[in-house]
Structure formats: C-alpha cells, structure tokens
Amino acid sequence: MKLFWSSRSPFVRKVMVFAHECGLAGRLECKRTLVAMNKPNTDLLKINPTGKIPTLLLDDGSALYDSTVICEYLDSLHDRAKLFPPSGQARWTALRRHALGNNLLDNLMLWRNELLRPQTQQSPETMAAFETKVRNAVAALDQEAEALGTDPVSIGHVAIACALSYADFRFSSLGWRIGNGRITRWFDAFAQRPSMINTAHVDQ
Ligand SMILES: N[C@@H](CCC(=O)N[C@@H](CS)C(=O)NCC(=O)O)C(=O)O
Known part of the structure; x- marks a missing residue:
C-alpha cells in the first residue's frame, strides 16, 4: 500500500500513529508529497479528487481518503484489539x-x-x-x-x-x-x- 505522505502533515501523522499502534506501519510505502491549500498538486488530484494527503493507494489501484477512512480501513486488516471499538x-x-x-x-x-x-x-x-x-x-x-x-x-x-x-x-x-x-x-x-x-x- 502506498501512502501519499509528508512529515509536516498532522493528518498523515494520524494515519502513521494509527498504523504503528496496529502493527501495520511496515506495510505502508510512504511517498513524500507536497501539498498546499493555494497550490493544487496536479498528480495527486488524479488519485484523490480533493488533492489532499493522506491518500492511500491500494494494491488493486483504488484509492482511499481521508485520514479517518484510512484509519478504519487499517483497523480492518489486523486481529488485535480494534482502535475503532465495534459497538x-x-x-x-x-x-x-x-x-x-x-x-x-x-x-x-x-x-x-x-x-x-x-x-x-x-x-x-x-x-x-x-x-x-x-x-x-x-x-x-x-x-x-x-x-x-x-x-x-x-x-x-x-x-x-x-x-x-x-x-x-x-x-x-x-x-x-x-x-x-x-x-x-x-x-x-x-x-x-x-x-x-x-x-x-x-x-x-
Ligand atoms: N479531512 C482530511 C484533511 C486532510 C488535510 O487537510 N490535509 C492537508 C495536509 S495536512 C492537505 O492535504 N492540504 C492540501 C489542500 O488543502 O489542498 C483528512 O482527515 O485527511
């Protein structure tokens, strides 16, 4: 899985902290991505129509966003205690x-x-x-x-x-x-x- 990533983004960090807590950080390939509110990243816009990071590109070529959706997806991939309590x-x-x-x-x-x-x-x-x-x-x-x-x-x-x-x-x-x-x-x-x-x- 490829994560469009920046070390400055707190929403990316949310996904990264979550991935570490689930034991999944090693499965994320982080691709450094520059974004700014006033300067759309045209490459990223082709993958995530909102042009924001984090964006997660799955192995089947589909993309997931935003940070909360990515976290819940990661939570579905492990058998530890869930970080989104089920009920x-x-x-x-x-x-x-x-x-x-x-x-x-x-x-x-x-x-x-x-x-x-x-x-x-x-x-x-x-x-x-x-x-x-x-x-x-x-x-x-x-x-x-x-x-x-x-x-x-x-x-x-x-x-x-x-x-x-x-x-x-x-x-x-x-x-x-x-x-x-x-x-x-x-x-x-x-x-x-x-x-x-x-x-x-x-x-x-
Ligand atoms: N609600 C989004 C917010 C993501 C967000 O605002 N990311 C910033 C970087 S921290 C961004 O991509 N900004 C570029 C832009 O607003 O065009 C999420 O939870 O992922």
Whole structure:
C-alpha cells in the first residue's frame, strides 16, 4: 500500500500513529508529497479528487481518503484489539473523542493558514475566534484527561495526541499546557509511545 505522505502533515501523522499502534506501519510505502491549500498538486488530484494527503493507494489501484477512512480501513486488516471499538458506549466515546481531536486539528490548520496570509489580509476577528475555539477544546480535553489515561487506546486518543503535538509543532507560543496540567500529563506520557516517537513532525 502506498501512502501519499509528508512529515509536516498532522493528518498523515494520524494515519502513521494509527498504523504503528496496529502493527501495520511496515506495510505502508510512504511517498513524500507536497501539498498546499493555494497550490493544487496536479498528480495527486488524479488519485484523490480533493488533492489532499493522506491518500492511500491500494494494491488493486483504488484509492482511499481521508485520514479517518484510512484509519478504519487499517483497523480492518489486523486481529488485535480494534482502535475503532465495534459497538456500545466505547464506540461512541471513541468517535466523540476523535471528533474533538480532529476538529481541534482543523481549527489549528485553518488558523495557521490565516496566519500565513499577508498581514494586511488577516482578519483579527477570525484569528481571535480560532484562538477561543482552540483554547476551549484544550480545556475540554483537560476535563477528559483522567478517562483518556484509563481507557484502552482508540482512534480518539490518536487524533487528540496528533492535534496537541501539532500545536507544539506550529503554535509553540500558544502555551496550551498552561492551566491544563491533566491533559499535559496525559499527552506527555502518550508522546512516549513508539507510535509517536517514530512519527515525529519534521519541517522539511
Ligand atoms: N479531512 C482530511 C484533511 C486532510 C488535510 O487537510 N490535509 C492537508 C495536509 S495536512 C492537505 O492535504 N492540504 C492540501 C489542500 O488543502 O489542498 C483528512 O482527515 O485527511
């Protein structure tokens, strides 16, 4: 399986962390792929009509996207405990946590894109709104930290860890840890997992 990949993309990292957690990372052939919101990658557009990474090209020539679909596909390929719990309360909790982490990540990415625009085109209201939403999500995660630490690792844990590590990578001045000691402790422990250590962001 070929994964259209970049060491800068948090959504690619979500797939990579997930693959490591499932024991499937070795089956992914990573192809470095450059993408930008304002510069479509014409080669990638032929495989994924949305032009985004991660995109997974399967051995039969078909493609899967986006990161969540790829993760669920990977989950179907192994016999360990599933990271998408199959049913019951555990499933809804994992999916809600995934939504919390993933939407935090969406807001961080959109905020960063706004920050990369020329200063005269940036909207102070939009920037303030992103900051409010990001800080609110981190505060919600702080409330959730104890349960994250005791529940089995799921797609929710993976998305949350990738969002917080992206905040470290691109928003180091945000200081998200301040006042959020519980989620800081959870994240610092999760970041020691081989799946996280082996997939660290590199700005290249
Ligand atoms: N919802 C998508 C988001 C993927 C995404 O936004 N990827 C970024 C890189 S981190 C991208 O490909 N951006 C290029 C673009 O927006 O055209 C997913 O979960 O895979």
